[in-house]
Amino acid sequence: MANKNVIFCDPKYLEKDLSGKTYIVTGANSGVGFETTQQLVKQGAHVVMACRRVDAGNEVAQPFSTLKGSYEVIKCDLADLQSVRDFVDAFLSKHSKLDGLACNAGMVNMENTPKYTKDGFEITMAASFYGHFLLTELLLETLKNTTNSRMLILSSVVHAGSKKKRHQLHFDDLEWKNRKYNNFDAYSEAKLASILYAKELAERLKETSVTTYSVHPGWARSNFGSGGSALIRGIMALTKPFVTMLNFSDSSWESAQTSLHCLLSDEAPKHSGRYFSQHSVLYSDKECRKGGWPMQSPNPNADNMNDAKKMVGITRGLVGLN
Numbered sequence: 001m002a003n004k005n006v007i008f009c010d011p012k013y014l015e016k017d018l019s020g021k022t023y024i025v026t027g028a029n030s031g032v033g034f035e036t037t038q039q040l041v042k043q044g045a046h047v048v049m050a051c052r053r054v055d056a057g058n059e060v061a062q063p064f065s066t067l068k069g070s071y072e073v074i075k076c077d078l079a080d081l082q083s084v085r086d087f088v089d090a091f092l093s094k095h096s097k098l099d100g101l102a103c104n105a106g107m108v109n110m111e112n113t114p115k116y117t118k119d120g121f122e123i124t125m126a127a128s129f130y131g132h133f134l135l136t137e138l139l140l141e142t143l144k145n146t147t148n149s150r151m152l153i154l155s156s157v158v159h160a161g162s163k164k165k166r167h168q169l170h171f172d173d174l175e176w177k178n179r180k181y182n183n184f185d186a187y188s189e190a191k192l193a194s195i196l197y198a199k200e201l202a203e204r205l206k207e208t209s210v211t212t213y214s215v216h217p218g219w220a221r222s223n224f225g226s227g228g229s230a231l232i233r234g235i236m237a238l239t240k241p242f243v244t245m246l247n248f249s250d251s252s253w254e255s256a257q258t259s260l261h262c263l264l265s266d267e268a269p270k271h272s273g274r275y276f277s278q279h280s281v282l283y284s285d286k287e288c289r290k291g292g293w294p295m296q297s298p299n300p301n302a303d304n305m306n307d308a309k310k311m312v313g314i315t316r317g318l319v320g321l322n
Helices: 011-015 031-042 054-060 062-066 081-092 123-138 140-144 183-204 230-245 257-264 305-318
Strands: 022-026 046-051 070-075 100-103 150-154 211-216 275-277
Touching: 011 257, 022 031, 031 046, 031 062, 031 070, 031 100, 031 257, 046 054, 054 062, 054 070, 070 081, 081 123, 100 123, 100 257, 123 140, 123 150, 123 183, 123 305, 150 183, 150 257, 183 211, 183 305, 211 257, 257 275
Parallel strands: 022 046, 022 100, 046 070, 100 150, 150 211, 211 275
Antiparallel strands: none
């Protein structure tokens, strides 16, 4: 049974004919990414599933063959910058338009010691933000050349923090080389960066028809935490039934509603750059728990355009775009 507070995409937008439209969804083989992909294909779109594990993508997509649209799976490991570049090359060799880019994938390092990618980045920031940043920037001309294209990037309620602790970007140590590492703080900062990127990109693209959004999908019942230690996996396994029973979390379909609204609704483009949030009991600010499409983040650092522009400039250098 759905949580009574779930905000659902207007059914009329889930009946739009998307024939001839092309989308990319990262992390499309599970959870919110899978549900988003399946709905787009159901409506007639061609969806490129950007998956770290191609075999997993092909396996879950088998039922799509009976749907109106079509799909293909291309390898993309967001924690590996060369993999992102290879994905873009493969996509552009086949496609000249892109109606929607859903930067859906993400992860948190479930160990409380830092892990680094082969590019030298803290893994949570790399997989949740840097990879999507590079992907988007490399596809920006294609998005601009496609009328009324849209880009969304998943954020999270955790970016908000609390009144006692509002998360912010530490530009002097984004990779946690000098600070004491906290895995959930690293995740929160990556999600804050995602909100700021959507804002900066909207401003940069305001003279085009491209619109951008950051999205909190809600507390999804997913495989979150599966990569942690035996202790963490045990805790997650024990608490998951109670979270579900108490109806605190949402199904992956319910959690995909905000992404689908941003990709398909006629209202979303009026709010380019804004933060769209599903309901969540995890907001420490009670007034935010009902969510909103869009809503104001309680974290003032999520509206700092100076930080947004600084972050984009730094990130361009980090991913090799300068």
